Structures are given as C-alpha cells and as structure tokens.
Amino acid sequence: RIMRPDDANVVGNVHGGTILKMIEEAGAIISTRHCNSQGGEPCVAALARVERTDFLSPMCIGEVANVSAEITYTSRHSVEVQVNVMSENILTGAKKVTNKATLWYVPLSLKNVNKVLEVPPIQYARKEQEDEGKKRYEEQKLDRLETKQRNGDVIIPVINPEPHTVGYSQSSLIHLVGPSDCTLLGFVHGGVTMKLMDEVAGIVAARHCKTNIVTASVDAINFHEKIKKGSVITISGRMTFTSNKSMEIEVFVDADPFVDEPRERYRAVSAFFTYVSLSKEGKPLPVPQLLTETEDEKRRFEEGKGRYLQTKAKRQAQMQQAAQP
Amino acid sequence: RIMRPDDANVVGNVHGGTILKMIEEAGAIISTRHCNSQGGEPCVAALARVERTDFLSPMCIGEVANVSAEITYTSRHSVEVQVNVMSENILTGAKKVTNKATLWYVPLSLKNVNKVLEVPPIQYARKEQEDEGKKRYEEQKLDRLETKQRNGDVIIPVINPEPHTVGYSQSSLIHLVGPSDCTLLGFVHGGVTMKLMDEVAGIVAARHCKTNIVTASVDAINFHEKIKKGSVITISGRMTFTSNKSMEIEVFVDADPFVDEPRERYRAVSAFFTYVSLSKEGKPLPVPQLLTETEDEKRRFEEGKGRYLQTKAKRQAQMQQAAQP
Amino acid sequence: RIMRPDDANVVGNVHGGTILKMIEEAGAIISTRHCNSQGGEPCVAALARVERTDFLSPMCIGEVANVSAEITYTSRHSVEVQVNVMSENILTGAKKVTNKATLWYVPLSLKNVNKVLEVPPIQYARKEQEDEGKKRYEEQKLDRLETKQRNGDVIIPVINPEPHTVGYSQSSLIHLVGPSDCTLLGFVHGGVTMKLMDEVAGIVAARHCKTNIVTASVDAINFHEKIKKGSVITISGRMTFTSNKSMEIEVFVDADPFVDEPRERYRAVSAFFTYVSLSKEGKPLPVPQLLTETEDEKRRFEEGKGRYLQTKAKRQAQMQQAAQP
Numbered sequence: 001r002i003m004r005p006d007d008a009n010v011v012g013n014v015h016g017g018t019i020l021k022m023i024e025e026a027g028a029i030i031s032t033r034h035c036n037s038q039g040g041e042p043c044v045a046a047l048a049r050v051e052r053t054d055f056l057s058p059m060c061i062g063e064v065a066n067v068s069a070e071i072t073y074t075s076r077h078s079v080e081v082q083v084n085v086m087s088e089n090i091l092t093g094a095k096k097v098t099n100k101a102t103l104w105y106v107p108l109s110l111k112n113v114n115k116v117l118e119v120p121p122i123q124y125a126r127k128e129q130e131d132e133g134k135k136r137y138e139e140q141k142l143d144r145l146e147t148k149q150r151n152g153d154v155i156i157p158v159i160n161p162e163p164h165t166v167g168y169s170q171s172s173l174i175h176l177v178g179p180s181d182c183t184l185l186g187f188v189h190g191g192v193t194m195k196l197m198d199e200v201a202g203i204v205a206a207r208h209c210k211t212n213i214v215t216a217s218v219d220a221i222n223f224h225e226k227i228k229k230g231s232v233i234t235i236s237g238r239m240t241f242t243s244n245k246s247m248e249i250e251v252f253v254d255a256d257p258f259v260d261e262p263r264e265r266y267r268a269v270s271a272f273f274t275y276v277s278l279s280k281e282g283k284p285l286p287v288p289q290l291l292t293e294t295e296d297e298k299r300r301f302e303e304g305k306g307r308y309l310q311t312k313a314k315r316q317a318q319m320q321q322a323a324q325p
Numbered sequence: 326r327i328m329r330p331d332d333a334n335v336v337g338n339v340h341g342g343t344i345l346k347m348i349e350e351a352g353a354i355i356s357t358r359h360c361n362s363q364g365g366e367p368c369v370a371a372l373a374r375v376e377r378t379d380f381l382s383p384m385c386i387g388e389v390a391n392v393s394a395e396i397t398y399t400s401r402h403s404v405e406v407q408v409n410v411m412s413e414n415i416l417t418g419a420k421k422v423t424n425k426a427t428l429w430y431v432p433l434s435l436k437n438v439n440k441v442l443e444v445p446p447i448q449y450a451r452k453e454q455e456d457e458g459k460k461r462y463e464e465q466k467l468d469r470l471e472t473k474q475r476n477g478d479v480i481i482p483v484i485n486p487e488p489h490t491v492g493y494s495q496s497s498l499i500h501l502v503g504p505s506d507c508t509l510l511g512f513v514h515g516g517v518t519m520k521l522m523d524e525v526a527g528i529v530a531a532r533h534c535k536t537n538i539v540t541a542s543v544d545a546i547n548f549h550e551k552i553k554k555g556s557v558i559t560i561s562g563r564m565t566f567t568s569n570k571s572m573e574i575e576v577f578v579d580a581d582p583f584v585d586e587p588r589e590r591y592r593a594v595s596a597f598f599t600y601v602s603l604s605k606e607g608k609p610l611p612v613p614q615l616l617t618e619t620e621d622e623k624r625r626f627e628e629g630k631g632r633y634l635q636t637k638a639k640r641q642a643q644m645q646q647a648a649q650p
Numbered sequence: 651r652i653m654r655p656d657d658a659n660v661v662g663n664v665h666g667g668t669i670l671k672m673i674e675e676a677g678a679i680i681s682t683r684h685c686n687s688q689g690g691e692p693c694v695a696a697l698a699r700v701e702r703t704d705f706l707s708p709m710c711i712g713e714v715a716n717v718s719a720e721i722t723y724t725s726r727h728s729v730e731v732q733v734n735v736m737s738e739n740i741l742t743g744a745k746k747v748t749n750k751a752t753l754w755y756v757p758l759s760l761k762n763v764n765k766v767l768e769v770p771p772i773q774y775a776r777k778e779q780e781d782e783g784k785k786r787y788e789e790q791k792l793d794r795l796e797t798k799q800r801n802g803d804v805i806i807p808v809i810n811p812e813p814h815t816v817g818y819s820q821s822s823l824i825h826l827v828g829p830s831d832c833t834l835l836g837f838v839h840g841g842v843t844m845k846l847m848d849e850v851a852g853i854v855a856a857r858h859c860k861t862n863i864v865t866a867s868v869d870a871i872n873f874h875e876k877i878k879k880g881s882v883i884t885i886s887g888r889m890t891f892t893s894n895k896s897m898e899i900e901v902f903v904d905a906d907p908f909v910d911e912p913r914e915r916y917r918a919v920s921a922f923f924t925y926v927s928l929s930k931e932g933k934p935l936p937v938p939q940l941l942t943e944t945e946d947e948k949r950r951f952e953e954g955k956g957r958y959l960q961t962k963a964k965r966q967a968q969m970q971q972a973a974q975p
Contacts, residue, residue: 501849505656531882532906
C-alpha cells in the first residue's frame with residue numbers, strides 16, 4: 001500500500017512500527033491459511049516470536065510497500081515465516097529492500113484459545129533446508145526460555161532529571177485495546193503491539209538526541225502472554241546503551257486486564273530497539289553519550305554494549321564470508 | 326489485508342466503500358507506476374472515472390481481501406485498469422469473487438498539476454483486445470460528457486418529514502480533508518471520496534428501511550473536479566428509486582475550498598448507489614416503497630426505474646449468452 | 651503520543667477535539683481502574699460531565715502530548731478526575747501546559763448497563779480537599795439539572811444565506827457509530843463524541859471567518875444520554891456570538907438508534923465551543939461580526955455575550971488574586 005503522512009515522522013521517513021505491523025499482518029495471513037489447509041479444527045495463528053530485524057533503508061511517504069511472505073519451516077506446533085518488504089518509488093521505478101524478517105506463529109484453536117493445534121508439515125525442496133530450519137527452531141526455543149527471566153523490571157519516573165541521563169528520556173504510553181486491534185480470537189495482533197513499542201522507543205530516542213531519528217533494528221521479541229480486548233496496556237521505554245552513532249532502548253509492555261478478569265497486571269512483551277539519528281540528507285549523526293547513574297543503569301549499559309559488540313562482530317563475519325570467492 | 330471490525334457494519338459485512346477504496350488504491354499504484362515507466366516528467370495518476378461496479382458477494386470481518394490489478398488499455402492521455410477483488414476465508418480456504426471493477430486514470434505532472442502527460446502505450450496480445458479497449462474508451466468518453474449536465478441539483482432539507490418519503494431518509498455529511506486523504510499532488514484520492522459517498526448512501530438506505538443493508542452496485546462515477554487538501558467537502562444523499570428488493574440512492578459531493586482560495590463551492594462528483602436489505606441469514610428482504618411527493622421526485626423515480634430495468638435486461642441478456650453452448 | 655499530520659489542521663495546530671479525546675481516554679482508564687479496585691461487580695466508568703476547559707496554548711504536529719490523570723474526589727456514585735496535558739517539543743525539550751480538565755465518571759455494571767454501582771472512597775491528604783471536592787460535586791450536580799431544560803432546539807437549514815449570518819456558517823455532520831468508537835459496554839466513548847463536536851464547531855468557525863482557527867475553550871458538557879453502537883449520530887453547530895476576537899458556537903448531538911430499536915431520535919449532548927482566529931505567526935486576528943436576523947438569534951447572541959462577559963470577569967478576578975502577595 002501507499003505510505004501516507006500519518007505513517008511517517010516529520011521529515012517523511014516511515015515509522016519502523018508501521019513496517020513491523022505490515023510484516024506481522026502478512027505473516028499472520030499466510031500462517032493462518034497454512035494451518036487451516038488440511039481441514040480439521042479451525043484455528044488462528046498467533047505471533048510467538050519475531051527474530052532480530054534490521055531496517056536496511058528508510059521508506060518514505062508516497063512510496064509503495066511490497067510485502068511478500070513465505071513459509072520456510074514447520075515444527076509440530078509452530079510455523080516459521082520469512083517476510084520481505086521492498087519499498088518502491090512508483091515515480092522512478094526504484095526498488096529497495098527495506099526489511100527481511102523471520103516470524104514464528106503458533107496455531108490456537110478458534111473454539112478453545114488455550115489449545116495449541118498441530119501444524120501440517122511443508123515439503124522441502126532439499127533436505128538441508130529442513131535441517132537448517134530445525135536448527136533455527138531449536139535456537140529460538142532456547143532463546144525464548146532465557147528471556148522469560150528478565151521480566152520483573154519496572155520503570156520508575158524521575159523528577160527533574162539531568163539531560164542525557166536515563167530518567168531524562170524514559171517515556172511511557174497507555175493504550176486502551178479496541179476491537180480493530182484484535183484478531184478473531186479477541187487478542188491483540190502482535191503487529192499492533194510492535195507498532196506501539198516502536199512509537200515509545202522513538203520518543204525515547206528523540207528526547208535523548210533532539211534530532212530526527214529512525215529505527216535501525218529490533219532485537220528478537222518473544223510474545224509470552226496474550227493481551228485481551230478491553231485491556232489497558234502500558235508501554236514503557238528507557239535507554240540502555242549508546243554507541244557513537246546508535247542508541248539502544250528497552251521497551252516493556254504491561255497489560256492490565258482490569259475489567260471482568262481476576263488477574264493482576266502482567267508483563268506481556270519486552271524488547272530492545274536500536275535507533276540512529278539522521279541528518280536532513282540522511283547521513284548518520286553522532287549521538288550524545290548516555291549518562292548512567294545507578295548500579296543497575298551501569299550494568300544495563302554494559303549488557304547493551306555486549307549486544308552491540310556481538311552484533312557488530314556477527315555482521316563483520318557475514319561481510320567477510322560474503323567477500324570470499 | 327484482513328478485514329477488521331471497523332471496516333464493517335454491525336452484522337459483520339464489510340462496507341462497500343472500504344472495498345472501493347482498496348480498489349482505487351490498487352489502480353492508482355499500477356497506473357502511476359506505468360505512466361512513469363518511460364522516464365520523462367514525473368507524474369501521479371489521478372482517478373478520472375470508475376465504471377459501473379457490482380458487488381457479487383458480501384465480504385466479512387476476518388476474511389482476507391486479495392486485490393489484483395492489470396492495465397487493459399491505454400489511450401494517449403488515459404489508462405484503463407481492471408481490478409479484481411477476491412475474498413478469502415483463511416480458515417476454510419474458500420475464495421469468492423467480490424468485485425470486478427474498471428477504472429480510468431489520467432497522468433498529471435508532479436510539477437504542474439494542470440498538465441496532463443502522455444501515457445506510454447501497452448502491448449496487446451491480440452489485435453481484438455486493442456479494438457475492444459478502444460471501444461470502451463470511446464463509450465466512457467461519451468458518457469462523461471453526458472453526466473456533466475446533471476450537476477446543478479441541490480438537496481434541500483425537509484422539516485418533519487413522513488416516513489418513507491425522500492426527505493425522511495436524505496442525509497449529508499461534512500468532512501475536512503486531511504493529509505492522509507490526499508495524493509502526493511495534494512488532492513483527495515478518488516477512493517477516499519468513494520468511501521465517504523458509500524457511507525452517506527448506506528445511512529440513507531438504513532434510515533429508509535431500518536434493517537441491515539449492503540451495497541449491491543455503484544453506477545459509473547466521473548471525477549470531473551479535483552478536491553484540494555484543506556477543503557471541506559459536503560456529501561449528500563437522497564433516495565431516488567425503490568424496486569421490491571433494492572434502493573437507488575443519488576449521492577453528490579460538493580467541495581468548499583474555503584481557506585486561501587478565491588473559488589466558490591462546486592460540485593466535484595455525483596453517482597448512483599444501489600443497496601439491498603439483508604436478513605441475518607443473508608437473504609434479501611423486501612424494501613418499503615419510496616413515497617414520492619414533488620414532480621421532481623416523481624421524475625427521478627421514473628428515471629431510476631429506467632436505469633433499473635435497463636440493468637435487469639442487460640443482466641438477463643448476459644445470462645442467456647452465458648447459457649448458450 | 652506523538653501528534654501526527656491527521657491530528658492537525660493545515661497550518662499544523664492540533665485539533666482541540668484530538669486533545670479532548672486523549673483527556674477522556676485517560677479519565678476513563680483511571681476511573682474504571684479505581685471502580686474495579688475493590689473486586690465486586692465488574693464495571694466500566696462512563697463519562698457523565700466535563701467541566702469548562704481552556705486551551706492554554708496550541709499543540710503542533712511532531713510534539714509529544716503528555717497526559718496525566720488523578721482522582722481528586724469520589725462521591726457515592728461518581729468519580730472526579732483531574733487530567734493535565736503538557737505538550738513537549740522533543741527536539742528543543744520545551745514543555746507547555748496545554749490543558750487542565752476536570753471530568754466526572756459514573757461506574758456502570760458490565761452485566762447490566764442501567765445499574766450504577768458504588769464507588770470505593772479515596773483517602774484525602776487533608777480534610778479541606780474532601781470539603782472542596784464535595785462543593786464541586788454539589789455545584790456540578792446543580793448545573794446538570796439546569797442544562798436538561800435547553801434540549802429541544804433544532805438547527806434549521808437556510809437556503810442561500812448571506813455571508814456572516816448564522817445560516818451561512820451552520821454545519822452538520824452524520825456519523826455511523828463503529829466498534830472502535832465504543833466502550834466494552836457498546837456505548838460511544840465520551841471522547842469520541844467531543845472530537846466530532848469539535849470538528850463541526852471548527853468547520854462553523856472556519857466558514858464564518860475563512861481563516862485558520864483554533865479551539866480556545868469548551869464550556870461544561872453534560873452527557874445525559876448514552877449512544878449505542880450502530881446508531882447514526884447527527885452533530886450540528888451554529889454560531890451564537892462573536893466578540894472582537896472570538897466566536898462562540900453551540901453544538902448539538904442527536905442520536906438515531908435506527909436499527910433494531912423502537913426509540914425515536916433524541917438529543918444526547920449539547921455544548922458551547924469558543925474559537926479564535928490565528929495568523930500564520932500565531933497572533934489572534936479580528937473576527938467578522940455575526941449578523942443576527944431572527945429574534946431567537948438576537949436572544950442567543952445576548953446570552954452568549956453574557957457568558958463571554960462572565961468568563962472575562964472570572965478570569966480577571968483570578969489574575970488579581972494571583973497577583974496578590
């Protein structure tokens with residue numbers, strides 16, 4: 001579809017969250033279709049996880065987003081979908097790859113939302129494809145277990161914070177879940193949640209560096225808990241790390257099912273977003289260093305640095321590999 | 326994309342206007358891309374006309390709309406696009422044709438919106454395709470000239486109208502044109518206008534018969550005049566004709582460019598919409614007869630009857646043709 | 651959240667209605683949460699009244715709206731919420747108070763929408779806070795009874811009106827209530843209604859003075875009647891008074907529950923909005939004088955003048971008080 005002014009920031013770059021929402025919708029369609037293809041109990045595919053996603057080039061107002069999705073692996077209870085987004089300038093004909101994302105879905109029964117159904121297996125062109133898929137499946141399963149730990153943290157507001165401290169840029173947003181935010185099962189679309197997360201992370205980044213910012217990447221996101229229609233969700237973000245030209249922001253989503261539910265507020269999702277600051281010509285700008293004050297902030301900064309260095313090393317390894325004959 | 330509650334009426338049928346908007350967006354993308362494909366002066370394709378469109382089967386919340394578009398004819402200054410919409414129930418896999426629509430676009434220069442550019446010719450697989458396209462082109466050109474006449478009419482409100490009279494159900498809506506309603510040229514997308522027209526026509530139909538109603542067809546619509554960002558548009562609808570099971574509603578769109586423009590209010594578009602009333606099981610219900618009072622109302626009723634009988638005759642002819650071996 | 655192009659008029663000032671909608675959403679969340687905090691029958695807090703609200707400074711596209719809400723008084727069956735809106739320019743860090751609003755909510759049972767539940771009492775830091783709250787409670791109760799009278803009036807359209815007469819700028823809008831407009835109880839959010847009211851009032855003001863206009867204040871609004879999903883609402887506005895630099899517009903909301911309801915059209919809400927006209931530099935411009943023709947128009951003009959002078963006197967008294975040591 002054509003990108004509109006509301007999809008973009010003031011200089012015309014489309015929000016990463018808008019793109020994540022389109023990606024997730026495409027993934028939900030293809031995996032729901034696949035999981036119902038053998039007849040049997042009708043189901044809706046729910047987003048369980050999005051792998052780390054890089055935004056390769058910014059998309060602009062007036063460009064057309066071409067989204068294509070393909071199922072690349074199926075386990076007994078989950079579907080891996082690869083989604084590619086190309087931006088197309090229909091005036092010049094220029095096309096660019098904006099994103100490649102990998103998403104995992106789980107089929108939930110329409111009649112009983114707590115029942116996970118079986119996934120019809122797909123055919124692989126080559127045996128290696130299945131083996132590689134299985135490896136990815138095992139890796140993400142491990143990673144999902146790990147992130148379950150980190151969920152107790154809260155963001156406490158700071159009065160009169162100093163510029164460039166964590167408290168200075170941290171932000172939160174509340175949203176009342178409406179009917180159009182939800183799937184047929186009455187739970188929030190993963191894409192809607194990611195769009196709100198990107199919105200908060202973008203505000204944190206802009207508050208910190210006071211310039212035009214764009215989403216550079218999103219770390220793997222695990223959707224542990226469903227969010228029901230009528231809930232109030234609080235999305236909070238705080239900066240955890242800055243390199244010379246990038247900022248890492250941690251985002252939490254907490255759900256309050258406070259009507260007709262005996263349940264307490266709970267942490268539904270959390271993730272790391274990386275932003276860069278761009279000049280009007282689209283060049284990366286230096287970013288003010290994050291000032292850490294407490295022990296926790298210093299620890300999180302070091303952890304963020306670890307993730308940053310790991311990603312950098314991985315990318316260099318890939319580039320070297322690509323450069324080899 | 327997946328149809329959401331906001332796209333539909335209370336019983337879950339997707340509004341005809343939502344579908345028309347998707348059709349127009351697809352048409353605008355493919356024709357803008359085509360008109361810029363030879364380099365030269367950059368342009369945006371603006372909707373000039375939509376041919377009569379039938380809604381063959383209702384689409385529901387949760388279904389996926391598959392929209393495909395193809396360029397079927399080019400004249401020197403216009404492009405004919407054929408758009409097909411299929412609804413797909415991704416749970417059962419069932420697909421149904423919802424619409425087939427034919428749209429005409431004209432390329433306007435990005436630098437000078439009043440300059441119509443030349444359209445690169447397409448290649449035809451067979452000579453007859455070109456001849457048939459040329460025939461359609463000539464027919465629509467003629468029809469566009471004719472409808473230009475009818476444009477002076479206004480809808481005058483009635484105080485305390487009787488049920489089932491024209492004054493009883495007539496309705497109007499004002500809308501302030503926002504940035505997301507507009508193309509890169511700063512003019513309202515044809516699809517946005519059609520969605521608003523369907524909204525008003527639907528309210529007229531529902532006020533008349535007080536039951537669940539759906540769009541059955543839209544007569545050819547000509548877009549004579551562009552509408553600029555920041556304008557206020559008034560969309561008015563009145564019932565012109567009822568058969569046993571259908572209602573015809575005439576809709577006018579008037580634009581008021583009231584900020585920083587010396588221009589008067591003008592008629593931008595007008596069209597006829599046909600609605601049917603459906604029971605909860607999806608069966609057509611009888612419709613209360615329209616009570617005409619003035620001479621003008623009686624004349625419009627007869628004209629509507631003429632259109633109704635003509636369409637009916639055409640459809641029967643097509644069915645007989647289709648039944649022949 | 652970040653203000654987007656669609657939230658604002660052509661010169662970039664955010665619509666008052668967008669702000670009122672955010673305020674009401676925050677109020678609904680905090681009061682629904684409070685009313686469900688003691689367990690017992692689940693309920694949704696419905697907006698009963700908004701006190702007079704001044705827009706202290708315009709908000710612009712790209713700014714972030716910070717909305718904070720606090721419960722300041724509870725009676726047996728109602729909750730008073732104070733909401734503050736700050737606009738923050740995240741590029742410069744500048745913050746300004748945009749609004750302070752006071753809203754009253756009533757908890758309605760989720761199972762039986764006509765049953766008003768009891769509100770858990772709040773703790774006051776000082777006895778005077780409770781006494782002042784009680785005084786505000788009694789005052790608004792009185793005012794709500796009074797406004798019930800004024801509700802019979804209708805806006806009758808005028809053919810070919812002269813510029814600057816009441817008939818020249820009066821406007822009305824119809825809206826079909828969709829799922830996203832509604833609470834869990836299936837009734838329109840008060841904030842949605844206020845946004846539509848501001849939209850109509852803004853069009854009346856712009857038609858009158860043909861310049862850029864912004865909402866300056868909204869008089870107290872009482873929500874006497876709920877509006878159900880699937881209703882058609884007609885929002886009508888007419889100018890009642892002009893001072894040198896401001897315009898007062900009266901807005902009515904009428905609901906038509908026309909599908910599967912035996913009920914007649916009824917007046918749901920009415921209110922006065924005040925607008926000012928701003929130059930491109932943000933300076934107030936003089937406003938053309940309203941031309942009154944009928945006796946009713948002259949009477950309403952005088953009443954509007956009364957409200958204008960009263961507000962002016964109150965503001966001067968407050969300023970003097972604030973200036974004292």
